[in-house]
Structures are given as structure tokens and as C-alpha cells.
Amino acid sequence: MAGSEESAVLEVSSECKPILSSKQDSKDTDIMSNYSASFEGSLGMSPSIESFSTLPDQDLSELTLDTRDLQVKVDNPQKHLDTLETYITFRIHTRTSRAEFEEMEYVVRRRYNDFVWLRQKLVEAFPTHLIPPLPAKHTLLAQLDRYSKEFIVARMALLHRFLVRVTSHPVLSCDPSLKVFLTAKPSEFSIHRKSRQGLLGRVSSSFHSLASVYMIRQSSPEFEQVGEYVGMLGEKLACIDKIGQRIHKERQDHLLELHQLHPIFTLWSASEPELSPAMLAMAGAVERNAQAQQHLLVTYAPNIAQPLKEYLLYIDAVKEALSRRDSVQIEYELTLEELKRKRQEKEQLLSEDQQAQQQGASAGLFGFGGASLWKGSGEARDDKLQKLAEAIPHLVKQAEENQDKMECANENLRADLERWKYEKKRDLKKIFVSLANQQIKYYEECLSAWEDVLPEIKTAAVSTS
Known part of the structure; x- marks a missing residue:
């Protein structure tokens, strides 16, 4: 019985207790500013979610010893019950000393689709760079296990690795969309999410599709x-x-x-x-x-x-x-x-x-x-x-x-x-x-x-x- 409870869907409590530092709590009294735009009125947190390891030990030690000017950590998954859907969000804790950031520390919540949006924006802005991958979407067959502890921990670790790679990149880490992703409050982030694809993105997409039917005349031996x-x-x-x-x-x-x-x-x-x-x-x-x-x-x-x-x-x-x-x-x-x-x-x-x-x-x-x-x-x-x-x-x-x-x-x-x-x-x-x-x-x-x-x-x- 205990084994079945361990792999069951994350329990949802009626309370919402965001985890904030005292510094942030004094500066921002709006509790829901730490959650994504669609989270209001639908948040639930498993009371036992903090009890299991969110990241490998070596990753936690690396975060502790990290001296970079932009550090991120993805942890604390929470289950949300909405009228039309049920989904998981992850807490993103950012510490930075960069001048373009107004604060030195941010805590926001993002769901998997928000990460997909970020990667797409990076592809549009930097089509000739190598954009790190996201974990694959769950298949229809695996949807029954999408709320299991194993699936959530695995996805969280991969999302953490994606963000670490992006923030460690000398070019990608300076993208404005990344700053919005790491710092924006729900209403602001919702506006950015709904903005249409830019002209550069549409042009690059059209040529990307053209590459599948057009043969390069002088291919590069190196590539x-x-x-x-x-x-x-x-x-x-x-x-x-x-x-x-x-x-x-x-x-x-x-x-x-x-x-x-x-x-x-x-x-x-x-x-x-x-x-x-x-x-x-x-x-x-x-x-x-x-x-x-x-x-x-x-x-x-x-x-x-x-x-x-x-x-x-x-x-x-x-x-x-x-x-x-x-x-x-x-x-x-x-x-x-x-x-x-x-x-x-x-x-x-x-x-x-x-x-x-x-x-x-x-x-x-x-x-x-x-x-x-x-x-x-x-x-x-x-x-x-x-x-x-x-x-x-x-x-x-x-x-x-x-x-x-x-x-x-x-x-x-x-x-x-x-x-x-x-x-x-x-x-x-x-x-x-x-x-x-x-x-x-x-x-x-x-x-x-x-x-x-x-x-x-x-x-x-x-x-x-």
C-alpha cells in the first residue's frame, strides 16, 4: 500500500503556501506574483512534495559553489487544478548580479509550456546558435503517469539542466525573453506569451522549411x-x-x-x-x-x-x-x-x-x-x-x-x-x-x-x- 501511494498522483491541498525568503516577502506582498498568469484560483501544493529530492546531490552542490553572475535552480513542483486542465508548475529561483536585472533574487513559477515558449523565442532570436533541448512531451500512452513522482522529478531535473545551459551561454543568457521568463509577474508574463511571432521568426521558419526541399549547391565539408x-x-x-x-x-x-x-x-x-x-x-x-x-x-x-x-x-x-x-x-x-x-x-x-x-x-x-x-x-x-x-x-x-x-x-x-x-x-x-x-x-x-x-x-x- 505504501508503494502505491509513493507513485500515485501528487496530493493537492487547499492551502497555497509559497516559499519565499524574508527579503522577498517584505518587498512583495502580492503572493500570487510568484505564479504564472493562469495559476490564480487553481493552485494546489502537495504537502509532501518538499520531502523528496528534486535534483541530484551533485547539482545541488554545484549550485552552492556557483560563482556565475546568473544562477538558476528549478525545484518544488506543484500540482494545479484548473477548470479545463490539470498541470504541474515548477519554482524557478534566480540569483544574479547583472546590471540589467533590477533585483538580485527572483522566484517565479512556470509550467512546461512556458519553457517551450522560451526555447521558441531563443530559436527565433538566435537561429544560428545551438539551442539546448527540452525534455520531450509525454506521449498519449504515458499521460496516466504524468503526475507520478518519478515522471515529475525526471522532468524537473531536465528542465533545470536546460535553464542552466541557457544561462551559462554567453549569448543566449543575454536574451530579453529569458529575463522576462525569469523575472516577470503573472500579468506581465501573460502579455509576453500572447505576443505574436516576430518577422524574423517567420522568415527563419520559412527558410527552415525550404531547407528540406532545396539542395545546397556548395555544401560545407566542416558541417x-x-x-x-x-x-x-x-x-x-x-x-x-x-x-x-x-x-x-x-x-x-x-x-x-x-x-x-x-x-x-x-x-x-x-x-x-x-x-x-x-x-x-x-x-x-x-x-x-x-x-x-x-x-x-x-x-x-x-x-x-x-x-x-x-x-x-x-x-x-x-x-x-x-x-x-x-x-x-x-x-x-x-x-x-x-x-x-x-x-x-x-x-x-x-x-x-x-x-x-x-x-x-x-x-x-x-x-x-x-x-x-x-x-x-x-x-x-x-x-x-x-x-x-x-x-x-x-x-x-x-x-x-x-x-x-x-x-x-x-x-x-x-x-x-x-x-x-x-x-x-x-x-x-x-x-x-x-x-x-x-x-x-x-x-x-x-x-x-x-x-x-x-x-x-x-x-x-x-x-x-
């Missing part, structure tokens, strides 16, 4: 190599994830078998008085093995499975950034093609104009009256030439601007990929070292359990011989 690398890395991590899931399932089956063995040895000891001490010792060893296996199963998801899945999402984010960079190059190439076409059209008109003049002169020389015919067609050509003379310089300027954009896009993405390469090496090493340490600890516990049984087994063997 082609990056694309191939992340593709192979994604396949390898996906394979590791599948193997891990299969092993995890086999361990669950093994744990069930261990739970069945314990009562077998216990009952056996009752029917064999001479072997009873050895049987009970073996039952205890089996129980210790089961506990070690249970601990391994519990720690696998947050320490191995979830980070691996997040890196698969990160690889998708890298592919999206490469695609957006390609869209900038496509825009440049299309401008060059249009400029080339206009110049060819101008050359063709000039050539036709020269031929028409020669034909007109020949016709006038022989008295055929061709000058009037040449005059009518010449006026049309002159009109086209004038339009081309106005369009070509504009296209030349646009091509130069697009070339500058492409070079900036290359530099932006190159710097972000270098940063991601360092993070990837560090994070993947951390994942696999954690996996190795868990396995070593598990086998040490199992070995210790069986070593403790050996004296009882030897004693039983001597007494029966």
Missing part, C-alpha cells in the same frame, strides 16, 4: 562532417539505450525471482532443523541481494537512462541547428542565383538591342521603313533594362548581406559546437563512470552477502558429515 558525426553518435547512444532497457527488464525479472526465493529458504529451514541456520543465512543473503538489485534498478533511471535520452534530444537539437545554418546558406545561394539570372537577362537584352539597331540601320539604308518597328520594340527593352539596372545593385547588396549572415552563422555554430563538444565529453564520461560505479557497488554488496553465509554453510556441512 557535413559534424552532421555525419552526430548521426553516428545518435545511433550508438540509441543502441546503448535499447540494450540498457533490455538489461533493466531482465533485472526486474531477476528481482522477482529473488523475492520468491526468500520464503522458499525460510520454509525449508523449518522442515530441516539441522540445516536451519544455513538456510536462514542463505535466505538473508538472498534478501540482501534483492535489496542491492532494487537499489540498482532505482538509480538506473535518473543516473543512466534519463541522461542518455536527454543526449539523444541534444543530438536532435544539433541537427536542427545545422539545418537552420543550411537555411542561411540557401538564402545566400538563392540570392546569387537570382542575381545571376538578372545579369544574364540584362546581357541578353543588350545583345538583342544591338542586333535590333543593326537591323534597323540596314532596313533604313535600303528604305524598308524598319526604323519605326525597331523604335516600338526598343522602348520595351529600354523599360526592362531600366528595371534590371535598379534591381541588380539591390541584389548585389542583398547578396553581400546574406554572405555576411552566412559567415556569422558559421562562426556562431562553430563556437557552440566547440562548447557542446566539451560538455558532451564531460557528460558522457560522467554517465558511464556512474554506470560502472553502480555495477561495482552492486557486485560488492552481493559478494559480501554470500561471503557472510559461508561460515554457516561450513558449520552445517561439518555437523551433517
Whole structure:
């Protein structure tokens, strides 16, 4: 019964008790200013929600020792009951010493869709940068578990990691939308959420879709190599994830078998008085093995499975950034093609104009009256030439601007990929070292359990011989 309550939907109380520092409480008496715009009248908090760990211990220690000028922490999930929906919000605690922030500390509440809005704004504002990924949306099949403790803690940890990556980025951390996300009160944040997509975002989206049907004429070997690398890395991590899931399932089956063995040895000891001490010792060893296996199963998801899945999402984010960079190059190439076409059209008109003049002169020389015919067609050509003379310089300027954009896009993405390469090496090493340490600890516990049984087994063997 206790196990079912542990994984059940978060309980909702009728009280709303926001957690604020004394400094904030004295400055802001509006309690609901710490919650998102749609939260008013629908807030409920689980009284036991503070009792379970919200972030891994190493992340908490990093926050304590953090010396950056913009620090964030995502914690304290709360369940909200609205007329039309039920949803979870997370507390975001921000500390900063940056001059553009009016206060040094902020506490707000945001739901998952607010994080989606923030990431979309970052993509619109910085289409040529690598925007960190968000945890994937729950599927229809998983909706029944969306309020379980495991799901909420996992999502909260990934949202925290997303915000830490954004606020650690030298460019993304300066975005005005991020400041609004971290500091805005409900009414102000609601206005920003409802604002329409900017022109830059619509243009970048249109070229992003164009990239799927237009083949780049002069592809960059550097970024082609990056694309191939992340593709192979994604396949390898996906394979590791599948193997891990299969092993995890086999361990669950093994744990069930261990739970069945314990009562077998216990009952056996009752029917064999001479072997009873050895049987009970073996039952205890089996129980210790089961506990070690249970601990391994519990720690696998947050320490191995979830980070691996997040890196698969990160690889998708890298592919999206490469695609957006390609869209900038496509825009440049299309401008060059249009400029080339206009110049060819101008050359063709000039050539036709020269031929028409020669034909007109020949016709006038022989008295055929061709000058009037040449005059009518010449006026049309002159009109086209004038339009081309106005369009070509504009296209030349646009091509130069697009070339500058492409070079900036290359530099932006190159710097972000270098940063991601360092993070990837560090994070993947951390994942696999954690996996190795868990396995070593598990086998040490199992070995210790069986070593403790050996004296009882030897004693039983001597007494029966």
C-alpha cells in the first residue's frame, strides 16, 4: 500500500503556501506574483512534495559553489487544478548580479509550456546558435503517469539542466525573453506569451522549411562532417539505450525471482532443523541481494537512462541547428542565383538591342521603313533594362548581406559546437563512470552477502558429515 501511494498522483491541498525568503516577502506582498498568469484560483501544493529530492546531490552542490553572475535552480513542483486542465508548475529561483536585472533574487513559477515558449523565442532570436533541448512531451500512452513522482522529478531535473545551459551561454543568457521568463509577474508574463511571432521568426521558419526541399549547391565539408558525426553518435547512444532497457527488464525479472526465493529458504529451514541456520543465512543473503538489485534498478533511471535520452534530444537539437545554418546558406545561394539570372537577362537584352539597331540601320539604308518597328520594340527593352539596372545593385547588396549572415552563422555554430563538444565529453564520461560505479557497488554488496553465509554453510556441512 505504501508503494502505491509513493507513485500515485501528487496530493493537492487547499492551502497555497509559497516559499519565499524574508527579503522577498517584505518587498512583495502580492503572493500570487510568484505564479504564472493562469495559476490564480487553481493552485494546489502537495504537502509532501518538499520531502523528496528534486535534483541530484551533485547539482545541488554545484549550485552552492556557483560563482556565475546568473544562477538558476528549478525545484518544488506543484500540482494545479484548473477548470479545463490539470498541470504541474515548477519554482524557478534566480540569483544574479547583472546590471540589467533590477533585483538580485527572483522566484517565479512556470509550467512546461512556458519553457517551450522560451526555447521558441531563443530559436527565433538566435537561429544560428545551438539551442539546448527540452525534455520531450509525454506521449498519449504515458499521460496516466504524468503526475507520478518519478515522471515529475525526471522532468524537473531536465528542465533545470536546460535553464542552466541557457544561462551559462554567453549569448543566449543575454536574451530579453529569458529575463522576462525569469523575472516577470503573472500579468506581465501573460502579455509576453500572447505576443505574436516576430518577422524574423517567420522568415527563419520559412527558410527552415525550404531547407528540406532545396539542395545546397556548395555544401560545407566542416558541417557535413559534424552532421555525419552526430548521426553516428545518435545511433550508438540509441543502441546503448535499447540494450540498457533490455538489461533493466531482465533485472526486474531477476528481482522477482529473488523475492520468491526468500520464503522458499525460510520454509525449508523449518522442515530441516539441522540445516536451519544455513538456510536462514542463505535466505538473508538472498534478501540482501534483492535489496542491492532494487537499489540498482532505482538509480538506473535518473543516473543512466534519463541522461542518455536527454543526449539523444541534444543530438536532435544539433541537427536542427545545422539545418537552420543550411537555411542561411540557401538564402545566400538563392540570392546569387537570382542575381545571376538578372545579369544574364540584362546581357541578353543588350545583345538583342544591338542586333535590333543593326537591323534597323540596314532596313533604313535600303528604305524598308524598319526604323519605326525597331523604335516600338526598343522602348520595351529600354523599360526592362531600366528595371534590371535598379534591381541588380539591390541584389548585389542583398547578396553581400546574406554572405555576411552566412559567415556569422558559421562562426556562431562553430563556437557552440566547440562548447557542446566539451560538455558532451564531460557528460558522457560522467554517465558511464556512474554506470560502472553502480555495477561495482552492486557486485560488492552481493559478494559480501554470500561471503557472510559461508561460515554457516561450513558449520552445517561439518555437523551433517
